[in-house]
Amino acid sequence: xxxxxxxxxxxxxxxxxxxxxxxxxxxxxxSPLAAVTPASAATVDMSGVSMNFDETAVTRTFIRGNxxxxxxxxxxxxxxxxxxxxxxxxxxxxxxxxASISDYDTPGSASTIKSYFQLNINNGSGYVASxxxxxxxxxxxxxxxxxxxxxKNVSVSSIDLDSTGASE
Numbered sequence: 744x745x746x747x748x749x750x751x752x753x754x755x756x757x758x759x760x761x762x763x764x765x766x767x768x769x770x771x772x773x774s775p776l777a778a779v780t781p782a783s784a785a786t787v788d789m790s791g792v793s794m795n796f797d798e799t800a801v802t803r804t805f806i807r808g809n810x811x812x813x814x815x816x817x818x819x820x821x822x823x824x825x826x827x828x829x830x831x832x833x834x835x836x837x838x839x840x841x842a843s844i845s846d847y848d849t850p851g852s853a854s855t856i857k858s859y860f861q862l863n864i865n866n867g868s869g870y871v872a873s874x875x876x877x878x879x880x881x882x883x884x885x886x887x888x889x890x891x892x893x894x895k896n897v898s899v900s901s902i903d904l905d906s907t908g909a910s911e
Contacts, residue, residue: 810847829880840869
C-alpha cells in the first residue's frame with residue numbers, strides 16, 4: 744500500500760510541476776500579444792477605402808534614414824480616412840542578404856500611378872520587406888509613440904514583385 748501511495752504522490756507532484764510549466768509557457772506566449780493591440784487602439788473597417796502614398800497629396804517624412812537602408816522609417820501622413828479617423832502609415836524597411844533599394848517610393852517601371860507605394864529593388868541574394876504600421880493621424884512622433892489603429896478588411900494589390908534587370 745505504501746508503494747502505491749508513494750507512486751501516487753510522485754505523480755501528483757509531477758502533474759503540479761507540469762501545470763506550473765504550462766501556465767508559465769502560456770503567460771510567456773500571450774504576453775507579447777497584449778502589446779500588439781492595446782486597449783486604446785481603434786479598429787477601423789477599410790472596405791472600399793484606398794490608401795494614397797502620392798507625395799503631392801500626403802506628406803512623407805523620414806524618421807530615420809532615407810528608406811533605402813535596413814531599419815529606415817518613413818511616416819506618411821493621412822494616407823486614408825475611414826470611420827471619421829484619419830490614418831498615418833509608418834513604413835519600416837527590412838533588408839537581408841545583400842538586397843538593396845535603388846528608388847524608394849518613386850513611380851517606376853512597373854507603374855506610373857503615384858498613389859501606389861513602390862520600391863525599385865536591385866538584384867541581390869536576399870530580400871526586401873516593408874513593415875507597415877498604422878496610427879491615428881498626427882500621433883506618431885517616433886518609436887514607441889502614437890495611437891495605433893487596427894485595420895480590418897484591407898485589400899492589398901501587388902505588381903512586378905521582382906528585381907530590376909534582365910536576369911529576373
